[in-house]
Every structure is written in C-alpha cells, then in structure tokens.
Amino acid sequence: MDIARTPATPDGNPEMADAAIQPKAPPEIRREDYKPFPWLVPTIRLTFDLALDKTRVTARLEIERNPAAEAERTIRLNGDGLQLESLSCDGNESTDYRMDGDDLLVTLPGERHSLEIVTVIDPSANSQLMGLYASGGMLCTQCEAEGFRRITFFPDRPDVLSTYTVRMSGPKALFPVLLCNGNRTDQGEEGDTHWAKWHDPWPKPSYLFALVAGDLVARSDSFTTINGRKVELNVYVRDGDLGRTEHAMESLKRSMRWDEEVFGREYDLDLFNIVAVSDFNMGAMENKGLNIFNTKYVLADPETATDGDYDGIEGVIGHEYFHNWSGNRVTCRDWFQLSLKEGFTVLRDQLFSAQMGSAPVKRIEDVRVLRGVQFPEDSGPLAHPIRPDSYREISNFYTATVYNKGAEVIRMMRTMAGEEAFRRGTDLYFERHDGEAATCEDFVRAMEDGADLDLAQFRLWYSQAGTPKVAARLTHEGQTATLTLTQTVPATPGQPDKQPMPIPLSLALFDRESGNHAGDELVVLDSETAQFSFDGFATRPVLSINRGFSAPVSIDRDVPRDELVFLAARDDDPFARYEAMQELMTGYLVGSVSGELDDAERDAARGDIAQAMRAVIEDSALDDLMRGELMVMPSQAYIAEQMLIADPGSIHAAREALKADVATRLADPLHALYERAVQVPFALDAEAKGARKVKTLALSYAAAGDPATASGLAAQQYDRADNMTDRQGALMVLAGLDSAERTGRLLDFYNRYQGNALVIDKWFALQASSLHPHAIEHVKSLREHEDFALRNPNRVRSLYMAFASNPGAFHSADGEGYRMLADLILELDPINAQTAARFVPALGRWRRIEEGRAELMREALQRIAEAPKLSRDTYEQVTRSLG
Ligand code: PHE
Ligand code: ZN
Numbered sequence: 001m002d003i004a005r006t007p008a009t010p011d012g013n014p015e016m017a018d019a020a021i022q023p024k025a026p027p028e029i030r031r032e033d034y035k036p037f038p039w040l041v042p043t044i045r046l047t048f049d050l051a052l053d054k055t056r057v058t059a060r061l062e063i064e065r066n067p068a069a070e071a072e073r074t075i076r077l078n079g080d081g082l083q084l085e086s087l088s089c090d091g092n093e094s095t096d097y098r099m100d101g102d103d104l105l106v107t108l109p110g111e112r113h114s115l116e117i118v119t120v121i122d123p124s125a126n127s128q129l130m131g132l133y134a135s136g137g138m139l140c141t142q143c144e145a146e147g148f149r150r151i152t153f154f155p156d157r158p159d160v161l162s163t164y165t166v167r168m169s170g171p172k173a174l175f176p177v178l179l180c181n182g183n184r185t186d187q188g189e190e191g192d193t194h195w196a197k198w199h200d201p202w203p204k205p206s207y208l209f210a211l212v213a214g215d216l217v218a219r220s221d222s223f224t225t226i227n228g229r230k231v232e233l234n235v236y237v238r239d240g241d242l243g244r245t246e247h248a249m250e251s252l253k254r255s256m257r258w259d260e261e262v263f264g265r266e267y268d269l270d271l272f273n274i275v276a277v278s279d280f281n282m283g284a285m286e287n288k289g290l291n292i293f294n295t296k297y298v299l300a301d302p303e304t305a306t307d308g309d310y311d312g313i314e315g316v317i318g319h320e321y322f323h324n325w326s327g328n329r330v331t332c333r334d335w336f337q338l339s340l341k342e343g344f345t346v347l348r349d350q351l352f353s354a355q356m357g358s359a360p361v362k363r364i365e366d367v368r369v370l371r372g373v374q375f376p377e378d379s380g381p382l383a384h385p386i387r388p389d390s391y392r393e394i395s396n397f398y399t400a401t402v403y404n405k406g407a408e409v410i411r412m413m414r415t416m417a418g419e420e421a422f423r424r425g426t427d428l429y430f431e432r433h434d435g436e437a438a439t440c441e442d443f444v445r446a447m448e449d450g451a452d453l454d455l456a457q458f459r460l461w462y463s464q465a466g467t468p469k470v471a472a473r474l475t476h477e478g479q480t481a482t483l484t485l486t487q488t489v490p491a492t493p494g495q496p497d498k499q500p501m502p503i504p505l506s507l508a509l510f511d512r513e514s515g516n517h518a519g520d521e522l523v524v525l526d527s528e529t530a531q532f533s534f535d536g537f538a539t540r541p542v543l544s545i546n547r548g549f550s551a552p553v554s555i556d557r558d559v560p561r562d563e564l565v566f567l568a569a570r571d572d573d574p575f576a577r578y579e580a581m582q583e584l585m586t587g588y589l590v591g592s593v594s595g596e597l598d599d600a601e602r603d604a605a606r607g608d609i610a611q612a613m614r615a616v617i618e619d620s621a622l623d624d625l626m627r628g629e630l631m632v633m634p635s636q637a638y639i640a641e642q643m644l645i646a647d648p649g650s651i652h653a654a655r656e657a658l659k660a661d662v663a664t665r666l667a668d669p670l671h672a673l674y675e676r677a678v679q680v681p682f683a684l685d686a687e688a689k690g691a692r693k694v695k696t697l698a699l700s701y702a703a704a705g706d707p708a709t710a711s712g713l714a715a716q717q718y719d720r721a722d723n724m725t726d727r728q729g730a731l732m733v734l735a736g737l738d739s740a741e742r743t744g745r746l747l748d749f750y751n752r753y754q755g756n757a758l759v760i761d762k763w764f765a766l767q768a769s770s771l772h773p774h775a776i777e778h779v780k781s782l783r784e785h786e787d788f789a790l791r792n793p794n795r796v797r798s799l800y801m802a803f804a805s806n807p808g809a810f811h812s813a814d815g816e817g818y819r820m821l822a823d824l825i826l827e828l829d830p831i832n833a834q835t836a837a838r839f840v841p842a843l844g845r846w847r848r849i850e851e852g853r854a855e856l857m858r859e860a861l862q863r864i865a866e867a868p869k870l871s872r873d874t875y876e877q878v879t880r881s882l883g
Helices: 239-244 246-263 307-322 335-356 359-378 400-417 419-433 440-451 457-463 561-570 574-593 599-618 624-631 636-641 648-665 667-678 686-705 707-720 724-735 740-753 757-768 775-783 793-804 816-828 833-837 851-865 872-882
Strands: 039-049 055-065 074-077 083-089 097-100 103-107 112-121 131-135 138-142 162-171 177-180 183-190 193-204 211-214 217-224 230-237 271-277 290-294 469-477 480-488 503-510 521-525 529-535 542-545 554-556
Touching (some): 083 103, 138 290, 162 211, 177 193, 211 290, 217 246, 230 246, 246 271, 246 307, 271 307, 290 307, 307 686, 307 724, 335 400, 335 440, 359 400, 359 574, 359 624, 400 503, 400 521, 480 503, 480 521, 503 561, 521 529, 542 561, 561 574, 574 624, 574 648, 599 667, 648 667, 648 686, 686 707, 707 724, 724 740, 724 757, 757 793, 775 793, 793 816, 816 833, 816 851, 833 872, 851 872
Parallel strands (some): 230 271, 469 554
Antiparallel strands (some): 039 055, 097 103, 131 138, 177 211, 217 230, 469 480
C-alpha cells in the first residue's frame, strides 16, 4: 500500500492554520483560460469518522472521461493542507500518482475508474474556518469557494457536478445531531458512537457540500409547497438560543411562498435545515438543503435584536433560500461567473424584502449600501467588473461590486423589459440551464430570448468597471424642455478606455406651479451624449431623474438649490425625494469643504437645508420610516466620493457642524418629534419601527446641537427601553458624548448582556464607531479586553470594521489609526486570511485622500507587503492597493 504524507511541519499541527500561507506572487487565474475539466465525477461516497481533532475522511469517486473536453491521462485533485493516508484506484493500491504542490495528480489509463482516497484532518486546528472546522464544540463545514479541498482531494471547481452519498459517525455524547445535504436515509448506533447516512439526489458542485455534527436543538415546522409537497423545516441552534428562532423560521416560510408566487420556483427536497454557528467568515451559506448561518442572521428577540437585525435576518434567510434555484439548481461554470448567482440572488432578496416591508425605504437602504461601499470600491484600486477577468484568490471577489452592482445590472434589465417580460426571461433561464453550470452570458441570452430585449450593448455592464457619470442639463424655450444627457465612464485599473453604456433613466418633469407631472418616462442613454425633448411646458419644469435609482450611476444635474428644495418637499417618487434631500446636503458639504462657497452662500444653503428638513419633520403625509430616511445625512464615505481628493478631517468636521446647525435651528420640531415618538408603544409593525427610527435620529441631532440635554434624554431612553433598538440607539448617542451618563450606561449594557456574544459585539462596535474624541484610545483598550477574540470573525469585525469606518478615529492625522489596522491585518492573517484581507480596502483609498494621510496609509500598506509570509488573500489585496 502506498502511503504518502505531506512533509511534516516543525510546529505541531499547523497544516490547517498555515494552509493559506503561500509563497509570494501566487499565480493569476484568468477567465479566458477556462477549459472544461477532462473528467466527470458522477458520484461520490464520503465516509466521515468524526472527532474534534482527528477526523478521517474516506472518499470513493466514480470517474469517467468527459466527452466534451480534451482527453488527459491524469486527473488533478485539488488539496489544501491535506494529509493523504491512502489511495487506491480500482482496488489497486499501487496507483501511479504524484503531488503538485498541495494537489494530487493521479494517472488514469482508462475511460472509467473508481478512486478511493483516505485523508485525515484536524478540525480543531482549523482557524481559517474553511473546510471542516470546530466552532464551540460542534463541527461544521464551509466549502465555498474552495474549502472542499481542505476535506478531501477532489476537482474542487463548480463545473464538476456529483451526486453525494455520505455516512458520518461520531461519539453520541459530543455530536447528538448529525446533518448533511439532502435526505437522511438511515441511522443507527454502536455503543457510544452513532451514525447517519445521507443522500442528496441533486447533483451538485463540491462548494455546496455541507456537514454538521453537534449538540443542537431545533425549532421545527413544515411548509407545503404549491404542488403539495410537505417539507420539514428545522432551525438548529444551541440549547439556550431556541427562544430566539421564531423570526428566522417565519422568514423562511415567507421566502418559500414568495419564490413560488413571484418567480414560480418550488422547493425540491423533503427537508430544509438551517444551522446557526457563531464562528463564520460571512453572513450565511446556501449549501443544498443544509444552509449554514452566522448566528447574527438567525437569532432575534426584541430584548437583544434591533429592527435592523430583524430586517437583516429576513433578507439573508431569503437570500440563501433563493439560492436553491439561483445558485444550486443552476450553478456557476467557474468563479468568474459569481455574479450570475450572487447578483441575481441579491436582486431576488431585495425584491422579497421590499414586498415584506416598506418598498421605498428598502430601495433607499439598498442604494445607500451601494453608494457607501460599492461606489468607493469602483473608483479605487480594487475596482473590477461584475464579471472579473482575473484573480489570485477568489475569496477577494465576494465584493459589493459582484453582489450589489450585480443586482443593479439585473434590475436594469427588469426595468427595461417590464416585470412580466422579465419573468419570461427568468423562466427561460431556469428551464434552459436547470442542472447545469452556467455563465453570465447564458443569463443574458435567456433574457434576450425570453424577455425579447436586445442586450448586445448592454453586455458592457458585465465587462466594464467604474461608475458611469451622467451630466443632465435641462433647457427651456417656448413650450419645449430639452434634456441633454452626457455620460462618461471613468478609467479603472486595467481599463483605461471605456465605451458608452446603455443607461436606463426614469424621469419626470414637474410643473412648478401645480406640483404635478405628466407621468414617468424611461429614456435609455446609449451614446456618449443625447438630447430628449418634451413639449407642453409654458414655464421651465423641474427635473426629477434616475427615479427609483433606475441605473447605478452618479448624476450631475447642476440645478438651482430651490429646485432641490421643491423636490425634497414634493417629489412623488420616494427615492427621488430622498435624493433631493441628499443632494441639498452633499452640495453644501462639498462646497464648504472645498471652499467654493463663501460665508454668505453657506449661510443661505444652511437655511435652505433647515427649511427642507423642517418640512420633512412636519409633513403629516409621511410615515416615520420614510421620514427617517429623509432626515439621514449623507455618509462620510459618500461625501468623500464626490471629491477628487478628500480631507477626512474637514469632511467630518463640516458634517458634524451641519448636524449641529440643523439641530439648533430645528430644536423645537425635533423635540416635538421625539416626544411624539416616545409615546408609541413597542411593536414590530411599521408604525412602531418608524417611531423608533425617528426617535434615535432626533436624539443624535440633538446630541450635536445641545449635548448636555441630549445626554440626559439618551440616558432616560436607555433606562426605560423595553427593546434593543431603543437601548442601542440611546447608547450609541451616549457613547459619543463626554458625559457622566456615558460610563454608567456602557457598564450596565456590558453587565446586562455578558455572555450573549451578539449583543457584546454591539457593545464593542458602539464604542469603536463613536463620535467620542478618544474613540481611538477606546479601541486600543477594547483590543485588550478579555472578551476580544481574534479567532471569532464577528468579534474582530465588531471592533475593527466599526473602527475603520469611523472617520474621526481611523483617520487620526498622525496615522495611528492606520498603524492599528495594519497591526491587526498582520496579526490576523495567519489565523484567518479571508477575514484579514477584508480590512485592506480601508487602507487602499490613499490616492483619493489628502497628501499627509495618504503617505501614512501607503506606509501602512507597505509594511504589510513586506511581511515575510502573507496569505494569498492579503497579498493580492495589498499589492493591488499599492499598485
Ligand atoms: N454564497 C454565500 C452567499 O452569498 C456567501 C459566502 C461566500 C459564504 C463564501 C461563505 C463563503 O450567500
Ligand atoms: Zn449569495
């Protein structure tokens, strides 16, 4: 028998912890190099002998030549830090094989073979949280994108689809619950161990494999599909968490119904399981029939979860469930096609959430995320098209561009086609490609054929990076208003020259006098510049454009401020109304930071903003959820994005000063709003949610205008709170104030929720994102807190993501914030490369920041780049950022 062992490493058991560490300059993988895999693996049988520190995995692969590919005599089985115990081919143990790095190359002389491979892995040493790992005494897997190769040798690519049969066994006491994809076909016990057999009838790529073993309890329910299939549903959590699973279960049932009604998609197994784990790199994972979730997106009750948490759970449960069709039944040919499943599924979850709650508010929230995260990404060193052309580490491409811009691109097709035609397109897509590994091109073609669209030029949205800018100029003569639209698509890394893209813009022209318009028009700007004329206007109309955010572009409309004030009060498109408010404030902030506005102009602008804000606060036709949106100030990131070179210090100061000015001018209406909202009793409906939203907003304005009074009010709100939204909102305001109330409430919060990891995450995040002048010192001491844990991604993010997006602290002029983040990245990289690399973009925007800080940011990146050993993940992000 041939026994091969990967070379032993000197320090104990590091093969998992060190697996992501690679020599420098890992190879670039290119989309144009795609080739079908020479072998098919129609079935795989896996046997797991489970133990926390030593799990033996036996894999039996049935292999045959792929008639659609060039023949090869060897098969490449990917591995990552695996220890090979034995290998046999067709029962013969003297098989011809060799290692190529971490991969196993086996020579296969014939057309069809049966391979048996035994590997041994150590889940407890797996801190990367990819492959099979231990989390709080349970075992679970994460295989997307390339984690299956940390479990066994396999062609770990999404275009190799196999039917999985699994037998798992382990100590009953440690792992009373044994779960896998598909249906359980058998189970039994022998002494202290027990076993279960699972079979998944749907062929799937390895990234959708999942297994869970642990001491879990379930909330169980059922769902009957449109065709009468009864599906058993379970949400598995740790014993003490069962009381916080109702919302997740209800969200799941709503998702299943919605996908039937809106996309005609029915569930296809008798069982659907969700498992919550507290150590997880992302939000959740759509493994076939066995979704694995970050606890953050499962557990909720009013005492510990905010309204935002409730919405997040509903959205992510929907998202993962919808992947059963957009992702699992139709999967991706290769990882360059990631947006095929992610962009489409994000759109599906957005439409779902919009229908479950307030559609206008959901749209505004989605755009805020896009502009706060994706726009900066698209204008920085990490910009890439939604279908990238190359990567070194695919984990780095789970980005706002692939997900959120990807969703916007599909939404534009829906807008141009109309809902019904769009549905014909998605029906055709699912029908044509069911059971296949498809490409973005396949999706576009199905849309062309099914929805009857010509998308020839539209394909540029898949290949060109960068946020298009559209200048809109309206002129008026006689009875005619003429709109001139001009687009520019900025250069991005590797793409210096761009072609004009088709940009669907929904617009309306308002009559100033009556406040009405003649209806929405959809124009498609598909050349660099174009003119559109509209008749029947005796006076110059007011332009409302990109209504509903019909295209993911930035608009420059250069209109007088009074037109924005008009739209902020009158526009009947909720997004456009929000946009007018944002533009009013952004225009003022950019103008005052850049020195374009003199004192008199600034004063006039502040007066207009306060007037518009007052109208919003007092408009009785608005619901509070929407009122809250209209009151939110543009984010620091969004303001910075509007400037070629930004000075984070001045933007932060100007933004806080505007907040204080509004608060001072509107002290009475804000107070009245607060008093009204305080009267609304707790409920989970839109009215009560809206009241909670404006309550904390009013409080945070007050904190800028009159900190002493606000501190007292916030302390009172904190003490009286009967729900987490109010309590967290109050503490957020207090955390930013240098007041006596601050310390006591922070301590109370910690003591009250000690042991509840998700709430303690909030405690870390509130302090790290606070407006307090010493926030940076607070982050330093929280880093040393006994509850801080580098191995838990939620905890690391709660402290450092909050910190990195806190301009007052992170952009400290002496560079201390940048040094702290670089230290974190270097420390975290060997432990959890994927999570470490996600902090790099915060340093990567140095080219768009004033000189002094830019140099300090570059130094921090340089220091990371010079580290003797870096993961592929961090290496790629740092070199692109320096590039
Ligand atoms: N595919 C998951 C989702 O978007 C995200 C994910 C990617 C989770 C990689 C884990 C690892 O639903
Ligand atoms: Zn997804």
